[in-house]
Amino acid sequence: MHPYGVRDVEKLLRLPRSTIRALIAAGFVSPARGPRSAWLFSFQDLIVLRTAQALADAKVPQRRITRSVRELRRHLPDAMPLSGLSICAVADRVVVKEGSSRWQAETGQYLLEFDGNPADGSLSVIERKKAAAASKAAEPSWGAQEWFDRGVALERVDAEAARQAYEQAIVADRGLLDAYINLGRLLHEARRFAKAEHVYREAVKACGSDPVVLYNLGVLLDDMDRKAEAMAAYEAALRGNPGLADCHYNLALLCKRLGKPKEAIWHMSRYRTLVGNKTP
Numbered sequence: 001m002h003p004y005g006v007r008d009v010e011k012l013l014r015l016p017r018s019t020i021r022a023l024i025a026a027g028f029v030s031p032a033r034g035p036r037s038a039w040l041f042s043f044q045d046l047i048v049l050r051t052a053q054a055l056a057d058a059k060v061p062q063r064r065i066t067r068s069v070r071e072l073r074r075h076l077p078d079a080m081p082l083s084g085l086s087i088c089a090v091a092d093r094v095v096v097k098e099g100s101s102r103w104q105a106e107t108g109q110y111l112l113e114f115d116g117n118p119a120d121g122s123l124s125v126i127e128r129k130k131a132a133a134a135s136k137a138a139e140p141s142w143g144a145q146e147w148f149d150r151g152v153a154l155e156r157v158d159a160e161a162a163r164q165a166y167e168q169a170i171v172a173d174r175g176l177l178d179a180y181i182n183l184g185r186l187l188h189e190a191r192r193f194a195k196a197e198h199v200y201r202e203a204v205k206a207c208g209s210d211p212v213v214l215y216n217l218g219v220l221l222d223d224m225d226r227k228a229e230a231m232a233a234y235e236a237a238l239r240g241n242p243g244l245a246d247c248h249y250n251l252a253l254l255c256k257r258l259g260k261p262k263e264a265i266w267h268m269s270r271y272r273t274l275v276g277n278k279t280p
Helices: 006-013 017-025 043-057 062-075 131-138 144-154 159-172 177-189 193-207 211-223 227-240 245-257 261-274
Strands: 085-090 093-098 101-104 125-127
Touching: 006 017, 006 043, 017 043, 043 062, 144 159, 144 177, 159 177, 177 193, 177 211, 193 211, 211 227, 211 245, 227 245, 245 261
Parallel strands: 085 125
Antiparallel strands: 085 093, 093 101
16 A cells, blocks of 8 residues: 655645644544654545545534544545545535445445546545535536537537536436547546546447447557557447448557557558558
């Protein structure tokens, strides 16, 4: 387990040292001691520290905070999962986000679907007590297609707002394939690889093995240097649509890198045939 010093905690959580000391004194965490009696924090300690501070800022009573973070610690992994992990302060309760589900920390009960985002290397607490109510009041009562159209219109001027619009479209219609595709692409372009992968895999679950989704997943996995998985995704895309020229091209390059010259030649031949014998 990777230990974090006080400076790491200050940098990752943006908490001043005085706050860290106060949270330790309150008994929310009990860090180990390293050389010269320096505090050493675990991944779980980081999560608990930031969550406890968020709840304190939200004026949650200390007794409830203590109970919540104790239950929270019981469910936390030892390290950041690939699917992502975030903590939310929802009113006076604590909710942990891991992959596509969330649970209430005091009961361990799963609630609504979430996305995870470990790709940016941060540990975040989303406080929704007031923000969620304000957002809900201001949020237009649009349908899936209207949210999708808004996402398309926003892509060139505000990528983050476009991503949020696509997320709303998916909430309104779990089967809206184009929203998954566009959202996954924007996340990939922002180098939020883990979240993009989650979106594409959710698209497969909701909409089936669409060739474009599988191709995009292959490109993503290739960029993540997960070559064998990228090849499997490309091959699955071609089973659904053998005419995806770019998929043949990417497979040709990938096969060459993986020491499969015959397959590389075959896919490059297919690519050139599909694009009219034009050299890329």
